[in-house]
Amino acid sequence: MDFLNKGSETNKTELAYWAQKYAKQNGADNTSIVISKNRSINVDYRDDKIDQLKESTQNSLWIEIYAGGRYSSHSTNDLRKESLEKFITNAIAMTKFLGEDPFQSLPDPALYQGRPTADLQLYDANYSKMTAEERVSRAKELHDLIKGRDPRLISITSGFSDSHYENTHLKSNGFEGNYENSSFSWGASVSLRGEDDKKPEGWKYYGARHLADLPPSKQIADEAF
Numbered sequence: 001m002d003f004l005n006k007g008s009e010t011n012k013t014e015l016a017y018w019a020q021k022y023a024k025q026n027g028a029d030n031t032s033i034v035i036s037k038n039r040s041i042n043v044d045y046r047d048d049k050i051d052q053l054k055e056s057t058q059n060s061l062w063i064e065i066y067a068g069g070r071y072s073s074h075s076t077n078d079l080r081k082e083s084l085e086k087f088i089t090n091a092i093a094m095t096k097f098l099g100e101d102p103f104q105s106l107p108d109p110a111l112y113q114g115r116p117t118a119d120l121q122l123y124d125a126n127y128s129k130m131t132a133e134e135r136v137s138r139a140k141e142l143h144d145l146i147k148g149r150d151p152r153l154i155s156i157t158s159g160f161s162d163s164h165y166e167n168t169h170l171k172s173n174g175f176e177g178n179y180e181n182s183s184f185s186w187g188a189s190v191s192l193r194g195e196d197d198k199k200p201e202g203w204k205y206y207g208a209r210h211l212a213d214l215p216p217s218k219q220i221a222d223e224a225f
Contacts, residue, residue, distance in 0.1 A: 044158070
């Protein structure tokens with residue numbers, strides 16, 4: 001079962017602890033595990049119609065293995081438990097073929113104490129409220145603000161994209177942490193019919209962690225044009 005399809009922080013943590021326990025049961029002395037999920041959506045509007053509408057979601061597990069004084073790192077995108085069992089078992093077996101490295105170890109657990117708890121405002125809490133209709137509407141709005149401005153216009157491509165990234169980080173000597181961020185991008189590119197068959201182009205794109213921090217559509221359209 002792919003725990004991340006349920007979409008909760010608890011499920012990533014649960015899977016990380018399961019992987020940590022399984023690795024130790026199969027020969028690892030210590031592990032560092034990161035489980036992440038990244039979702040991105042992109043809408044391009046070109047010459048009065050949707051040119052591209054793309055969504056991708058990627059899950060991954062990264063594990064660092066410390067076994068018998070040896071160290072290795074491995075990653076996989078298949079988070080089904082039956083696949084992870086084989087993946088971790090093979091990773092540990094390969095680690096034991098490596099030479100010993102006395103300088104590879106997990107950080108001193110004392111360094112985990114007193115970590116800052118300030119919210120860095122990297123995630124927009126309203127991200128989950130974004131709809132497909134709003135994404136398309138924003139791309140079209142920018143396109144329509146540029147359309148018809150100049151008879152020399154050849155082509156207009158406007159776009160809106162966003163992404164949401166989250167991970168859980170677990171070390172077998174006491175560290176547990178979670179990280180989450182969001183990003184938004186909004187902009188347009190324009191090509192004109194110039195002199196001597198030249199086709200000058202201009203573009204302007206803005207990016208922000210929070211949707212509300214993007215500039216108004218008219219400002220972007222004016223700057224792109």
